[in-house]
Amino acid sequence: MEPTKMASPKSxxxxxxxxxxxxxxxxxxxxxPRVINQMLEFAYRYVTTILEDAKIYSSHxxxxxxxxxxxxLAIQCRTDQSFTSPPPRDFLLDIAxxxxxxxxxxxxxxxxxxxxxxxxxxxxxxxxxxxxQKKVSSSAGRITxxxxxxxxxxxxxxxxxxxxSSAQTVSVSAKVGTPVSLTGQRFTVQIPSSQATVKxxxxxxxxxxxxxxxxxxxxxxxxxxxxxMVSSQNAASESNPxxxxxxxxxxxxxx
Amino acid sequence: DxxxxxxxxQFLRRSNLRESEEILRRxxxxxxxxxxxxxxxxxxxxxxxVAAVSxxxxxxxxxxxxxxxxxCALAYDNAxxxxxxxxxxxxxxxxxxxxxxxxQGDPTLYEEYYSGLKHFIECSLxxxxxxxxxxFYPLFVHMYLELVYNQHESEAKSFFERFHxxxxxxxxxxxxxxxxxxxxxxxxxxxxxxxxxxSKFVLRISRDSxxxxxxxxxxxxxxxxxxxVQEHLYIDIFDGMPRSKQQIDAMVGSLAGEAKRxxxxxxxxxxxxxxxxxxxxxxxxxxxxxxxxxxxxxKKPKKDSVGSKSKKQDPNAPPQNRIPxxxxxxxxxxDKVMNMKEAARRVRLGPECLPSICFYTFLNAYQGLTAVDIxxxxxxxVGGFADSTVRVWSVTPKKLRSVKTAxxxxxxxxxxxxxxxxxxxxxxASELKILYGHSGPVYGTSFSPDRNYLLSCSEDGTVRxxxxxxxxxxxxxxxxNYPVWxxxxxxxxxxxxxxxxxRVARLWATDHYQPLRIFAGHLADVTCTRFHPNSxxxxxxxxxxxIRLWDVLNGNCVRIFTGHKGPIHSLAFSPNxxxxxxxxxxxxxxxxxxxxxxxxxxxxGHTDTVYALRFxxxxxxxxxxxxDNTVRxxxxxxxxxxxxxxxxxxxTGHINLPENSxxxxxxxxxxxxxxxxxxxxxxxxxxxxxxxxxxx
Numbered sequence: 001m002e003p004t005k006m007a008s009p010k011s012x013x014x015x016x017x018x019x020x021x022x023x024x025x026x027x028x029x030x031x032x033p034r035v036i037n038q039m040l041e042f043a044y045r046y047v048t049t050i051l052e053d054a055k056i057y058s059s060h061x062x063x064x065x066x067x068x069x070x071x072x073l074a075i076q077c078r079t080d081q082s083f084t085s086p087p088p089r090d091f092l093l094d095i096a097x098x099x100x101x102x103x104x105x106x107x108x109x110x111x112x113x114x115x116x117x118x119x120x121x122x123x124x125x126x127x128x129x130x131x132x133q134k135k136v137s138s139s140a141g142r143i144t145x146x147x148x149x150x151x152x153x154x155x156x157x158x159x160x161x162x163x164x165s166s167a168q169t170v171s172v173s174a175k176v177g178t179p180v181s182l183t184g185q186r187f188t189v190q191i192p193s194s195q196a197t198v199k200x201x202x203x204x205x206x207x208x209x210x211x212x213x214x215x216x217x218x219x220x221x222x223x224x225x226x227x228x229m230v231s232s233q234n235a236a237s238e239s240n241p242x243x244x245x246x247x248x249x250x251x252x253x254x255x
Numbered sequence: 256d257x258x259x260x261x262x263x264x265q266f267l268r269r270s271n272l273r274e275s276e277e278i279l280r281r282x283x284x285x286x287x288x289x290x291x292x293x294x295x296x297x298x299x300x301x302x303x304x305v306a307a308v309s310x311x312x313x314x315x316x317x318x319x320x321x322x323x324x325x326x327c328a329l330a331y332d333n334a335x336x337x338x339x340x341x342x343x344x345x346x347x348x349x350x351x352x353x354x355x356x357x358x359q360g361d362p363t364l365y366e367e368y369y370s371g372l373k374h375f376i377e378c379s380l381x382x383x384x385x386x387x388x389x390x391f392y393p394l395f396v397h398m399y400l401e402l403v404y405n406q407h408e409s410e411a412k413s414f415f416e417r418f419h420x421x422x423x424x425x426x427x428x429x430x431x432x433x434x435x436x437x438x439x440x441x442x443x444x445x446x447x448x449x450x451x452x453x454s455k456f457v458l459r460i461s462r463d464s465x466x467x468x469x470x471x472x473x474x475x476x477x478x479x480x481x482x483x484v485q486e487h488l489y490i491d492i493f494d495g496m497p498r499s500k501q502q503i504d505a506m507v508g509s510l511a512g513e514a515k516r517x518x519x520x521x522x523x524x525x526x527x528x529x530x531x532x533x534x535x536x537x538x539x540x541x542x543x544x545x546x547x548x549x550x551x552x553x554k555k556p557k558k559d560s561v562g563s564k565s566k567k568q569d570p571n572a573p574p575q576n577r578i579p580x581x582x583x584x585x586x587x588x589x590d591k592v593m594n595m596k597e598a599a600r601r602v603r604l605g606p607e608c609l610p611s612i613c614f615y616t617f618l619n620a621y622q623g624l625t626a627v628d629i630x631x632x633x634x635x636x637v638g639g640f641a642d643s644t645v646r647v648w649s650v651t652p653k654k655l656r657s658v659k660t661a662x663x664x665x666x667x668x669x670x671x672x673x674x675x676x677x678x679x680x681x682x683x684a685s686e687l688k689i690l691y692g693h694s695g696p697v698y699g700t701s702f703s704p705d706r707n708y709l710l711s712c713s714e715d716g717t718v719r720x721x722x723x724x725x726x727x728x729x730x731x732x733x734x735x736n737y738p739v740w741x742x743x744x745x746x747x748x749x750x751x752x753x754x755x756x757x758r759v760a761r762l763w764a765t766d767h768y769q770p771l772r773i774f775a776g777h778l779a780d781v782t783c784t785r786f787h788p789n790s791x792x793x794x795x796x797x798x799x800x801x802i803r804l805w806d807v808l809n810g811n812c813v814r815i816f817t818g819h820k821g822p823i824h825s826l827a828f829s830p831n832x833x834x835x836x837x838x839x840x841x842x843x844x845x846x847x848x849x850x851x852x853x854x855x856x857x858x859x860g861h862t863d864t865v866y867a868l869r870f871x872x873x874x875x876x877x878x879x880x881x882x883d884n885t886v887r888x889x890x891x892x893x894x895x896x897x898x899x900x901x902x903x904x905x906x907t908g909h910i911n912l913p914e915n916s917x918x919x920x921x922x923x924x925x926x927x928x929x930x931x932x933x934x935x936x937x938x939x940x941x942x943x944x945x946x947x948x949x950x951x
Contacts, residue, residue: 025434025435026432026435027431086737089453092773095773095775096759099770099771099772099773099810104578104772105771107581110582113707115729115766116768117768120730122692122729
């Protein structure tokens with residue numbers, strides 16, 4: 001925004017002139033011209049909110065008109081919601097004294113990456129598999145590719161293995177336990193048996209789990225994973241050059 | 256009136272004087288007055304110029320109490336709706352209210368009192384005048400605030416008009432803010448002004464001047480001012496010659512006056528921690544086998560940092576286990592070995608040998624560059640932007656890679672020598688990585704010393720820890736609910752400090768989701784936080800124009816440095832830990848001796864805010880970068896030699912700053928309209944600077 005294109009003060013409406021004067025009084029000399037508009041909008045919105053609240057209060061008190069006390073009350077109530085200010089000094093000194101009394105905790109040696117307990121970290125998967133029954137009937141025979149991050153598909157013989165997350169794991173791994181048998185291009189999914197295991201697994205393993213892939217089953221060729229399951233809503237999709245062959249958007253519509 | 260009663264009632268309740276409270280309540284006929292103690296102060300802030308919209312409302316809104324007060328207001332008509340309704344006030348407001356009623360002098364006479372004092376001071380002897388002039392500013396502000404607090408608006412305005420021009424030029428910013436406070440409601444939202452009202456402004460005056468003043472004020476017509484002086488000012492008396500105007504001007508300027516003598520008396524361990532001695536593998540670098548003392552090549556040379564010939568403990572260094580520090584891992588040891596090798600090739604800087612400066616300009620940074628950091632080995636540079644992204648670049652030809660996924664990691668050969676290379680995923684190699692996560696401009700960034708983690712703090716009130724191996728966010732530390740202005744990792748890793756708009760600095764450890772220490776005491780936002788090289792102390796610079804040094808062990812403030820005339824934006828510790836350099840919006844760089852707690856130097860030259868300060872690796876040169884698009888180099892060795900730091904200076908504040916800024920300035924290097932945001936000396940003493948190109 002070039003500041004040269006400001007409206008000349010003479011032709012600006014009175015409110016804008018007042019706002020410009022306020023900015024000047026507060027010592028602000030350099031600003032984009034949009035600032036005045038934003039400030040005016042803010043002032044208008046604030047004042048109308050307060051006056052509306054004051055009207056409500058005064059009508060509740062069965063007064064005939066809005067008076068200063070209603071406005072004051074409206075201001076007070078709004079301020080606690082939007083314009084909070086930092087805590088007062090003595091409160092800060094108080095909590096500081098409390099916090100500073102505790103000695104510094106000792107550091108455990110050899111403990112890998114030092115992070116807070118998992119529930120305070122942002123390392124958990126941020127998606128959850130949808131329940132499985134819905135999709136079974138509707139999408140029989142349709143080829144869908146679950147959008148997985150690498151490391152998610154379990155090979156048939158093995159059940160999902162639980163691994164602890166170390167500093168070097170990629171953050172997301174899906175919990176899809178759809179066993180697939182990769183025999184060339186097309187294959188069927190043994191749904192009934194797997195479903196039970198998956199469902200049993202899901203509620204009990206809320207933490208990140210690493211599911212190992214049997215490398216022999218994955219080749220550089222096309223891998224089509226036929227499932228009748230839902231594809232996982234993988235928001236944190238890493239680059240999966242091996243997996244992402246079909247991107248079926250219908251899945252997202254149905255989810 | 257009613258407000259006083261309410262305040263007194265609260266006070267009685269707090270002191271558990273139930274019976275007196277009941278009696279008073281009955282006599283004053285206050286009914287249904289269920290003011291729970293310690294609630295939220297219901298404030299009314301209606302000044303458009305200072306709209307402080309916070310992102311996260313604090314969780315302490317007592318809706319039921321407000322509603323109760325609302326009902327009371329209705330039921331008793333206007334009986335309680337006095338001056339802002341029923342206010343659930345907490346302790347300082349109570350005392351403030353009470354104190355306000357203590358000296359309810361006649362408002363119209365305030366101007367008389369002030370001009371009388373002014374006349375007296377101007378007629379006093381020259382040697383005393385400078386010291387007594389220090390009284391003008393705090394008295395002016397306190398009297399004005401009192402008039403406003405007691406709702407004498409017109410008197411306050413005329414008082415302000417008449418006398419605000421007499422104040423010193425460096426207080427003009429404060430006075431401008433003050434001029435917008437015309438009603439009592441305006442004051443309630445402004446924490447800084449409230450703190451100013453309740454804390455005592457410290458003045459250091461010699462005994463002679465003080466007695467002169469006292470004698471004059473205790474004559475009966477000036478009793479009002481004497482009351483104010485006693486209430487709001489703390490006069491630290493010293494025996495000795497009165498100070499000259501120049502000496503005083505150097506030290507004043509902060510919102511809280513100067514520092515009391517006791518504030519700077521605590522012992523500070525400013526020495527460095529002993530580096531652990533370990534064997535440097537003498538593999539192929541045989542020509543560097545000689546250690547610095549020139550002794551013949553040994554199989555196991557000692558690690559030598561700053562000439563550690565003495566085996567015994569430096570008396571000024573903290574004990575090794577004063578604060579728990581993480582142990583050295585193998586990767587850390589390798590890093591130290593690299594550091595030593597680089598140190599051997601380091602260029603010795605001095606007035607004859609100035610460093611070369613390599614400037615990294617951020618072009619097309621229309622996102623608004625707000626923070627920059629460079630790793631210690633100068634391999635990566637991070638930029639925090641106003642569009643809430645954090646971007647990491649690799650400065651060396653080696654690209655940034657993230658670690659392979661778990662599946663691939665299981666495939667690699669863990670026993671191979673280059674396992675650390677193999678765990679990296681080549682497909683993700685790029686020179687730039689963008690990290691998304693914050694919801695507000697990123698104001699501070701800091702790499703960890705082992706280059707595994709990156710911290711960023713932002714206006715959304717959180718500090719985020721990012722992993723530089725997966726380039727994802729690991730933790731968000733929530734504690735400040737207001738913009739966080741600066742953050743820094745400790746030189747040994749594991750701890751980090753953050754400071755923000757809530758006027759406190761917090762010490763965190765990466766594995767605790769709550770802060771370990773809270774450093775409260777500043778009167779205004781904490782704008783800059785730095786660790787001491789021995790990680791035992793933290794320096795915080797603030798918008799109240801003071802720098803405080805805090806002890807990590809127990810959270811105490813051990814030093815207060817006043818003298819800047821604007822908010823502080825940069826801090827730098829000297830590598831030997833003894834000195835601190837600070838830069839502020841007034842364009843001056845001040846040098847402080849930590850051990851004695853004194854100002855020892857002033858470097859004038861910059862014309863705009865000094866945003867970056869850095870000492871060279873061995874402490875010979877101080878580089879400063881500023882908004883006036885220049886980098887200046889100063890001779891640090893000369894600035895710190897021959898210091899007059901004895902007890903007399905400490906006690907009286909009789910500092911004699913030599914006017915040698917010109918001699919100390921070794922060079923001024925101008926950029927082409929690029930303000931300098933960050934400075935960094937590489938391990939070989941090459942100076943790197945960073946800034947974003949601004950086209951006007």
